[in-house]
Amino acid sequence: MTRSRIELPVTADDRRIARLAALAVGLTLAEAALPSPVPGVKPGLANIVVLLVLLQYGWRAAAWVSGLRVLAGGLLLGMLFAPGFWLSAAGATASLALLAVARHLPERHFGPVSLSVLAAFAHVGGQLALAAAWLLPFAALIKLLPVFAAAALVFGTVNGLVVSRLLAAPNPDKRQSAPCLIP
Amino acid sequence: MLRAGDWSVLAGGAAVVAGLAWQAWFAPNDAADTAIIRAGGAIVRTVALAQPQTVTVPGPLGVTRIEIAAGRARVQADPSPRQLCVKQGWLARAGEAALCLPNQVSLELTGRRAAHDTLAY
Structure with a gap:
């Protein structure tokens, strides 16, 4: 009898994506514990991770992190394939689609804050589009639209500022210990 | 930054x-809140579109029945031969009107703000 063995080679990229996705999932869970005045209005802290990954490792990695975040977040919050899960997936898809275009904006003029705000608007837009098509009559959503849009603007700006602060901080991977000068 | x-x-x-x-x-917003019912050119009833009710209006050919519901109104039955005002169905926006000319009865909706003289589709 021969023993079959399946080997799945794991690359350094896979490990990095897994680590970053775990970070995003952690932020999603922490955020789910925060009380919110309006259901659906959340800071979207996991988007900080997605945006950082986009800027440092490219769009593919960001899409992986975002997808894993939605899937694992759904599993851990016990709402896998529930309406909330699909709304989250629709928002993540819309925001990734917009980021695929927006990341080609000239970097000299448009920083992380622009990307973050645009992604936040796309996120809310995707969620509301699905909600309008599937869950609620559109007339009921109209009154809530400005609330969601304002939340996207505020939290998008804050998250973008956090991302630009994190990017400006020295990268721990590349940090070198200073040579000791012995007199 | x-x-x-x-x-x-x-x-x-x-x-x-x-x-x-x-x-x-x-x-x-152009949502209607009041229905004005005329017979022979004179206003016979002004009804708020809040309580569901049926209003009957007599005309030269017979009785026109107007149904009022929350936020909308329609001509439910009318003795006119071509039934044009009945076929218009529910009216819900300010400015909309249904005219039953043979029986000289009309139903017109008004809102907080009259945006248009009349609306027809």
């Missing part, structure tokens, strides 16, 4: 929020 383009994105976002808020909360 914020670049020139970022400010324009933020300004655009604020404009979107303001536009949506105006649209959702402050723009004049």
Whole structure:
């Protein structure tokens, strides 16, 4: 009898994506514990991770992190394939689609804050589009639209500022210990 | 930290929020709240579109029945030969009207703000 063995080679990229996705999932869970005045209005802290990954490792990695975040977040919050899960997936898809275009904006003029705000608007837009098509009559959503849009603007700006602060901080991977000068 | 383009994105976002808020909360809405029922050119009843009820109006050919519901109204039955006003169905927006000319009865909706003289489709 021969023993079959399946080997799945794991690359350094896979490990990095897994680590970053775990970070995003952690932020999603922490955020789910925060009380919110309006259901659906959340800071979207996991988007900080997605945006950082986009800027440092490219769009593919960001899409992986975002997808894993939605899937694992759904599993851990016990709402896998529930309406909330699909709304989250629709928002993540819309925001990734917009980021695929927006990341080609000239970097000299448009920083992380622009990307973050645009992604936040796309996120809310995707969620509301699905909600309008599937869950609620559109007339009921109209009154809530400005609330969601304002939340996207505020939290998008804050998250973008956090991302630009994190990017400006020295990268721990590349940090070198200073040579000791012995007199 | 914020670049020139970022400010324009933020300004655009604020404009979107303001536009949506105006649209959702402050723009004049054309929902009807009152039905005016006329017979022979004179107003016979003015009914608020709050309580569901049926109003009967006599005319030269017979009785026209008008049904009032929450936020809308229609001519339910009319003795006119071609039934045009009945076929119009439910009216819900300010300015909409259903005219039953042979029986000289009309139903017209008005709202908080009369945006149009009349609406027809």
